[in-house]
Structure formats: C-alpha cells, structure tokens
Amino acid sequence: MSETVEQVSAVLDRMGAPPALASRLAAALGPGGATELAANPWLLLRLPQVTVEQADFCARKALGEAARPDDPRRLSALTAHVLRMSARRGHTVVEEKRLATIVGQLGVPRPSDALEAAVADESAVVLESMEDSDDDFDFEEGGVPEIPDSERYYALPDVGHAEQRLGDQLLRLMTGNEPIMDAMTAAETVDEAADKGGFTVADPTRQALVTATLRPVTVLWHGPGDAGEVARALLCLHAIAADSQVGIAVAAPTAQAAAELNADLAAVAEEPPVRAVSLPELLAQAPVTAGLVVLQESMSVGAARAAELVSACGDDTHLVLLADPRQAPSATPGQVAVDVAASRTAHAGEVTAPGEPGPIAELALGVAEGDVPDVAAPDREIVRVPAASAEEAAHRVVQLLTDSIPRALGVDPEHTQVIASREDGPAGARALNAACKERLNPGPGAHGGLDVGDRVLLAADGPGYGPGDTGYLREAGERTVVELSGGRRVEVADPSALCPGWAVTVAAAHGGRWTAVVGVFPPEVPVSRPQVYTVLTRAVRHVSLVDATDGGLATGVRDNASAQRTTRLARILREG
Known part of the structure; x- marks a missing residue:
C-alpha cells in the first residue's frame, strides 16, 4: 500500500x-x-x-x-x-x-x-x-429571422473542454483545407486501384471515396459484414494518397482491432501497401503528417480521444471516420461520428458490400430492426446456448472457451473473447475471469492478482497502448510487459492499469474484433438493442450467445433501442 x-x-x-x-x-x-x-x-x-x-x-x-x-x-x-x-x-x-x-x-x-x-x-x-435558428423567413417579403436564444449547459471541466476542443479542431480542418484531387481524377484512381488489385467496389463505396478526397471531414457509414468492402476501400484510399503524394495513416481504436483490420487487408491484397495501427500507437507519433487519416470503428471513440486525434492532424489533413451507426456509442462521453454527420458541416457516404450478408451479419441486422431471428448457420457461425441460471451460464462459457469452440471450429482461446453484459454477479466479467484463469493459466496471482501468461485488459493510457487494449502479461516485477495483438510488446508504467482480460464488458470490448466471441447475458440484467448488436459485430467468424435471460434478451432487443445522449459537438460545428 x-x-x-x-x-x-x-x-x-x-x-x-x-x-x-x-x-x-x-x-x-x-x-x-x-x-x-x-x-x-x-x-x-x-x-x-x-x-x-x-x-x-x-x-x-x-x-x-x-x-x-x-x-x-x-x-x-x-x-x-x-x-x-x-x-x-x-x-x-x-x-x-x-x-x-x-x-x-x-x-x-x-x-x-x-x-x-x-x-x-x-x-x-x-x-x-445557440438554439437552432428559424430558417422559415423570406427576405423578399421583408422577413427578418429571429435571433435565437442561447442555451446554457453544465459539464465536468475535462469533459466539456474536451468536446469544445474537438469542435474547434474539426473546424480548423474544415476551414483551411483543399481537395486532395478533383472528382474525376479521384474516381479514375479508385477504378485503377480496383483493377490493379483484382477486385471491384460497389458504386456507393466509389462515390464515398471520391467524397472523402474532396471534403476535409467525412463520415463513411458501413454495416455488419462489410469488413471486406472496408478493406477494399482502404486500398483505394491508399492509391489516392500515393498518387497525390499526401500519405495515409489508418488507425483502429485498439491494437486488437488494428490486427483484425490488417488481416482483412491481407485477405484482399497479398502484400497490402497500407497497414493499420492502434490509435494510441498513432498518437504516440504525433504530429500526424499524413494528408489522409482514417479512423476505423469510430463509434467506439469518445470526444476526448477524438480531440487528441484531430489535434494531432495537420491543417491540410483529410479526416475519414468509418462507423457503423447501429453500434452502441462509446464507453466514454460523446457520440462523435453521429454528431459530426448530424451537424451537416461534414459530408457522409456509405461503404456497402454487394451480395447477401453472412449469418452473423444477418442476425445483427435483425437485431438492429428489433428482432432476434433464427438464422441458418451451416458452418456453425452462430450458436445459441440457453442457460437456466447465472451459474449455469458461467459453466457454459468456460466450456465453450476451453473445449467446444477449439474442438468444433479450431479456434483456440487466444483468439476468442468472452464479452459479459455486466461486471459483477456469478456470470459477470469478474467471476468469469476467475473461472477462465483457473482453467487456462492457474496461479497464485502474485502480481496484483495476475500471473505471467494471464490475458489482461489495459485500463489506462501509456506509450503505444490505451484503454481497451487486450494482450498477455509477459513480464512482471521490475518491469511490467504486455504483448498486444499483432505481437508488439509495450512496457506498462503502472501495473494497476492491468486487469484480467479473459472476459470483458461490452463497453471494454467496443472497438475490438475477434475471430470468435462468446456473449453472456445473465438473468435480471437489462438488455438493449445496441448492446446485443455490438456483441454480435465483435465476432469475425463465430459467435456463441449464452442466454440465461428467460426471454429477456428478445424483449430487450425489441423494447430498448438506443438512448439519446446530450452533447454539444453538432452545435459547435454548426455555429462555426
């Protein structure tokens, strides 16, 4: 002590x-x-x-x-x-x-x-x-707009100032920026990149990429199952940046999400010319000199973190926010991508993959509409596991992680993430972490409850890492070293920033993606539509839903849509 x-x-x-x-x-x-x-x-x-x-x-x-x-x-x-x-x-x-x-x-x-x-x-x-002004007037008839009243808001100093800083920095990009290319050249560059790579992009994606080339700040919406199209879009953006000699930086919220994005890129191009890094890794390189900066999974990034990113960008940077609007908003205050698009000061486009969605994407789209449909999963992409109690749910989770998923799908526990809908309780993240550790890396917890070899979740910022990163504890004692997804190792200055990471909450999982996901919904825990949707869209290949809610999961998806957040960012941008 x-x-x-x-x-x-x-x-x-x-x-x-x-x-x-x-x-x-x-x-x-x-x-x-x-x-x-x-x-x-x-x-x-x-x-x-x-x-x-x-x-x-x-x-x-x-x-x-x-x-x-x-x-x-x-x-x-x-x-x-x-x-x-x-x-x-x-x-x-x-x-x-x-x-x-x-x-x-x-x-x-x-x-x-x-x-x-x-x-x-x-x-x-x-x-x-200022309140939104009344635009319903006619100068020709002598009309004069009413001066809107101001609205007063209160905030915690760090939160309020971070959102104001974000708005100011976005306005800096919006007001001092020129197109990277003209529209015709950008469209031709996209087509050439697709031809060279041996792939095609959908027309809405092509139009969205041209928009990102012309406009200083762009929100590109996508849905579940669009990972391949996002990868193709990034390869086209790289071609635009290369031809115009402005450079490109691609970031994901966490090292784990960056590793999955790089896997998506490798599935499209044998030797991808662009590589994603984690947002903390990019910020450690500030100032960011690239003329085109792309942030994937931006729904998971709050106002304070987004302010850091935009502040690190140069005056002539074009910023692209890739986001799935159906996901839950960030665990920290703000709703950045939603507010930027709603402000009407930035442009929005869609990155849309052609064809039918896969089973996980189909289920996620059903959830987005308020339903939990039965979906055909011929390759065991989805498994729904009922449980009669929280204790049974916890037992099923450990069984899935350590036996069923590795045996049936060949996915080892290292590439499977347990996501719990709550922190405490018999089927909460805390209890599940204890059960998983007992099976996967038993030990005395000699280092603040952790042992070398434990899977860990980082809960604080540091050089090259940030909240939400997961990895494995490789050294403890004189130095605390964590190996993040992708193999990069970081030294953690404060060991108290580490906690067990076999199981994490939905908020901590937001922004990450894993080969397989086990989602856990114990009894008597409120369930919401964005929460379930976010759990589903964390999975790349397989998702198991352990459901002990006795019908509460379907009811929550049907009745509990997303809650509105009170923010100022859209107003800051409109007031300019």
Whole structure:
C-alpha cells in the first residue's frame, strides 16, 4: 500500500467510511487527496458506489455541526456528482434546467446555489450554445429571422473542454483545407486501384471515396459484414494518397482491432501497401503528417480521444471516420461520428458490400430492426446456448472457451473473447475471469492478482497502448510487459492499469474484433438493442450467445433501442 493510499485510508477511518475505498479514492483525488478529503468529506462522492446519504453521514462525523446542508462544499459536490453520473451514461453536458431539477431532487432547496457553487470552485463549467435558428423567413417579403436564444449547459471541466476542443479542431480542418484531387481524377484512381488489385467496389463505396478526397471531414457509414468492402476501400484510399503524394495513416481504436483490420487487408491484397495501427500507437507519433487519416470503428471513440486525434492532424489533413451507426456509442462521453454527420458541416457516404450478408451479419441486422431471428448457420457461425441460471451460464462459457469452440471450429482461446453484459454477479466479467484463469493459466496471482501468461485488459493510457487494449502479461516485477495483438510488446508504467482480460464488458470490448466471441447475458440484467448488436459485430467468424435471460434478451432487443445522449459537438460545428 502506497503512502498516499495509507493517508487516505486514515482519513476515511476517522469519518467512519470503509478503508477499502482508499485505493480508488486516492486515484480519483490524486496527490494531496488525503488533505483535500479531510477538508471536504463530500469528495467521497467522487466514487460512484458512495451515496449522498453516506457522504452526509461521513461529513457530520468529520465536521460536526459545521456540516450544514447548505455548505457550499456540499452543494458543489452534489452538482459534480450529478454531472459525473451523466458522464458515465455518455452525456458530455447537462442542460441547465435539467441539472437544476436533478439537484433539487437530492434535497437542495435552491438548486441555483448548488450550480453556482460548483462553478465557483471549478467543479463544473458553463457552456453556451445557440438554439437552432428559424430558417422559415423570406427576405423578399421583408422577413427578418429571429435571433435565437442561447442555451446554457453544465459539464465536468475535462469533459466539456474536451468536446469544445474537438469542435474547434474539426473546424480548423474544415476551414483551411483543399481537395486532395478533383472528382474525376479521384474516381479514375479508385477504378485503377480496383483493377490493379483484382477486385471491384460497389458504386456507393466509389462515390464515398471520391467524397472523402474532396471534403476535409467525412463520415463513411458501413454495416455488419462489410469488413471486406472496408478493406477494399482502404486500398483505394491508399492509391489516392500515393498518387497525390499526401500519405495515409489508418488507425483502429485498439491494437486488437488494428490486427483484425490488417488481416482483412491481407485477405484482399497479398502484400497490402497500407497497414493499420492502434490509435494510441498513432498518437504516440504525433504530429500526424499524413494528408489522409482514417479512423476505423469510430463509434467506439469518445470526444476526448477524438480531440487528441484531430489535434494531432495537420491543417491540410483529410479526416475519414468509418462507423457503423447501429453500434452502441462509446464507453466514454460523446457520440462523435453521429454528431459530426448530424451537424451537416461534414459530408457522409456509405461503404456497402454487394451480395447477401453472412449469418452473423444477418442476425445483427435483425437485431438492429428489433428482432432476434433464427438464422441458418451451416458452418456453425452462430450458436445459441440457453442457460437456466447465472451459474449455469458461467459453466457454459468456460466450456465453450476451453473445449467446444477449439474442438468444433479450431479456434483456440487466444483468439476468442468472452464479452459479459455486466461486471459483477456469478456470470459477470469478474467471476468469469476467475473461472477462465483457473482453467487456462492457474496461479497464485502474485502480481496484483495476475500471473505471467494471464490475458489482461489495459485500463489506462501509456506509450503505444490505451484503454481497451487486450494482450498477455509477459513480464512482471521490475518491469511490467504486455504483448498486444499483432505481437508488439509495450512496457506498462503502472501495473494497476492491468486487469484480467479473459472476459470483458461490452463497453471494454467496443472497438475490438475477434475471430470468435462468446456473449453472456445473465438473468435480471437489462438488455438493449445496441448492446446485443455490438456483441454480435465483435465476432469475425463465430459467435456463441449464452442466454440465461428467460426471454429477456428478445424483449430487450425489441423494447430498448438506443438512448439519446446530450452533447454539444453538432452545435459547435454548426455555429462555426
């Protein structure tokens, strides 16, 4: 236990809070956290598991009569607490009236005081955007447009500033950029690349690639089963970049996703002239000098990460966001690709593969329409495994990972990912990781619960790696070394950034793709359409769905469509 954690633990003990919270709270508060916590016990609300009532109890014990309901420290902490809960749901901002309502529901008689307190101590920032203007007027008839009112939003400082930075940097690209080629030359280059490679691209794909050549920022939508067409499109974009001598950089959110994309490219071209890298690997090379930058699986990238990428691009860069709009939005705040397209300041196109979809894509398309249809899978592309309980579901998962899938399909556990719909519970990621480790790499967990040879998930940034990367722990002790997908090894500065990766949640899996996937849906866990769709589209060759929901999976797909997120990016871009 570090000195900082020990100090925080001592403060928690004095205020009657469990010392077990010390490690997470110390990480949330940073250096000097113990001093800050002693002066402001409501900082306990930085942890999502702490309730307002618990924080008030600890404050009364620590501060005595000084712990008043109208204490500015309390009011600020409550406001920031609401903003953090919203950010965990993916919102970048909360509209002022809604924030005041929610804070009022926490028992604050004058919510405006709480909002002011949060801004005063910099726990929150205020951001303004103009309402959409009324374009329904006629100058010829003497009409004058009404000046729109401004709307006030509140955000956590890091979240709000990241989205504003992203908008500003996108506008930089949009306003100072020239076409890479003219439309006719771009179309001819696409055709020549296809002829040389011995493949064809669909007409919508061809048109989309020309658009990306002309426009500084483009969103290219695709669907399940379009991996081959995406690879062909990237080869054509490489030809455009080569002929115009601007260079191209292709990135995927994680090393694992980059490895799968490179496999797709190799399936189209024997020696692909372009290679995808992980987004952390690309950002480590900043500034990015390529004149054409392509981000695959961009639905999984939040506003902060996207801001890093766009900021690293040069003024004359053309940015292409490849995205499947049916997927769940990013695990972090924002909905970048959706907002960029909705702003109408960027252009959108479609990368569409001709022909009938394969079984996994057919099932995913059915889910996108609110159904879970029975799909023919002659090569065992889809296996649905019913389970009567969470415990049985967990047993089935281990059986599939270690026996059934390797034996029936020849896919070893290294290329299979278990994706759980929740973190805790008998069939949650935590319990499944323990069960998988026992079968695949038993050991004492000598290094923070891990052993060399364990599959791991990275939960923090570092040189060449980032949250969502999975790999294998190769060295532990003096150095912590992880081998990522594709064979690249990285040294992880903080071993606490590693956690077991045999099983991951849907949020952690978003942005990755694996040869085989085992999706787990235990009983009494809310299921949504984007969640199931995202699980299905993580699989390249096979998906097993372990279903212990007793009909809840189909009901969730039918009834729980995607929830709307509150963001400002589209407004920032429109206001220019």
